[in-house]
Amino acid sequence: MVLASFSPLSSVARLGARSSAFQSRRFLAQAVSATPKIQDQAKASSYKVVVVGGGSAGLAVASTLSETLGSKAVAVIEPSDVHYYQPLWTFVGAGLKTFDESKMAMSEVMPEKAQWIKDSVASFDPKKNTVTLANGESISYDYLVVAAGIQVNWGKIKNLPETLGKNGVTSNYSPNSVEKTDEFIKAFKGGNALFTMPSTPIKCAGAPQKIMYLAEEQWRKAGIRTKTDIKYFTGLGKIFAIDKYANELLKICKARNLNVNYFTDLAEIRPDSKEAVFNVLGGEAKGTQLTLSYDFLHVTPPMGAPEFIKSSPLSNADGWVDVDKETLRHNKFQNVYALGDCSSLPTSKTAAAITSQSAVLKNNLLGDIFGDKQVAKYDGYTSCPLITGSDKLILAEFSGYTGQPQETFPFDQSKERLSTYLLTKEIIPEIYWKSMVKGTWDGPGKYRKLFRSA
Ligand SMILES: Cc1cc2nc3c(=O)[nH]c(=O)nc-3n(C[C@H](O)[C@H](O)[C@H](O)COP(=O)(O)OP(=O)(O)OC[C@H]3O[C@@H](n4cnc5c(N)ncnc54)[C@H](O)[C@@H]3O)c2cc1C
Structure with missing residues (x-):
């Protein structure tokens, strides 16, 4: 029963409310993208939103933004031909999953309405709202999302x-x-x-x-x-x-x-x-x-921190993109956001953390664009499925901000269990490919409320 409620389809359905909020903004977006500014920008390598990195974080954000803002408004700068679901690599290393199951051609997962710029970012100039690619080309943006992972x-x-x-x-x-x-x-x-x-x-x-x-x-x-x-x-x-x-x-x-x-x-x-x-x-x-x-x-x-971030005006003293830990907005440059492994968010760096971070970031960035003042706040949620055998696992879920457990299920998750092992091995990868990279999975928060209030 517990596992069934985690199916990607039900998660998509339960996220309907959030999606429709994003979709209602799409009408507004049509007006925005019809302005000469955006059309000119597209020709001049300029975009409403530029997302740096097409990994777990970049795709979770770019999918929703490109759906909401329409074609040509969002660009994803990503050099790799392949997208990896890295959490599967523990299973691959133990011979419990194949390597092929952990990867997908980037062209398959790149959001249809986003422009894929197949190159690396070499440097940032946030005062001019531009990034420079490895090939020397300059790309400008109204809003920037940095999601380039860890080095x-x-x-x-x-x-x-x-x-x-x-x-x-x-x-x-x-x-x-x-x-x-x-x-x-x-x-x-x-x-x-x-x-x-x-x-x-x-x-x-x-x-x-x-x-x-x-x-x-x-x-x-x-x-x-x-x-x-x-x-x-x-x-x-x-x-x-x-x-x-x-x-x-x-x-x-x-x-x-x-x-x-x-x-x-x-x-x-x-x-x-x-x-x-x-x-x-x-x-x-x-x-x-x-x-x-x-x-x-x-x-x-x-x-x-990645070297090209460390050496940029976006970084904090440790080299991470310097963002507010609740809003995910840059502490100096108001039109810049970051999430995932390259961000300064003081929590454990996982794909699970990104499920919550991406929902907050999308809410706040779209709020900036459409003048919606409802600010969402990230609470440091992260999770680590500690696989202890080929049929058991401790499902650690906690806030990196409070250091306290933040468990979803109504049982003690610090005990080894087969159910959480199967969830991690078989169901979460499905959620990842069918929902997270498509921007429709914002983590188990809703389930936690449901289970914990029952
Ligand atoms: C062995 C292993 C096990 C893991 N297990 C788990 C787990 O069980 N649960 C969990 O939640 N997480 C797990 N993780 C962590 C999880 O995979 C990462 O936290 C997550 O992928 C981070 O997402 P990201 O988008 O920040 O970075 P990534 O997914 O690494 O993506 C970064 C992207 O940025 C691109 N990029 C890099 N430089 C540039 C540039 N200069 N310009 C443009 N693009 C650039 C890269 O090509 C890449 O596609 C595991 C990771 C590993 C390696």
């Missing part, structure tokens, strides 16, 4: 780029190596298995450990667990930010003999001797290095 800094770990995908070294964080994770887990014959998580912000902070639980299960089933030593290294001081879930995860690690180490950041891989070198960031050994041999090494690389 994965492979090169910050010595020897990682040349080692990745070889001799037991892998990562679920790259489309080029995620299938290697499955291959290496299956080929493993026992020995030292290391899993790492950096001290930097990353996308999906649970993914570095999810793959450890899935690998451990496979090695147990293959009868090699007794000759396998599994260690988890995190650059942070906790296994998970929210205590309610961290406590359960620690119990699982203890029961399954998974050795958790804090304040240890992978710095170097020595492929010839098959050694991993860690910087110790805290405790008595702070400032020293720890060297361990490995037979299997799953790396979560350091990540950070």
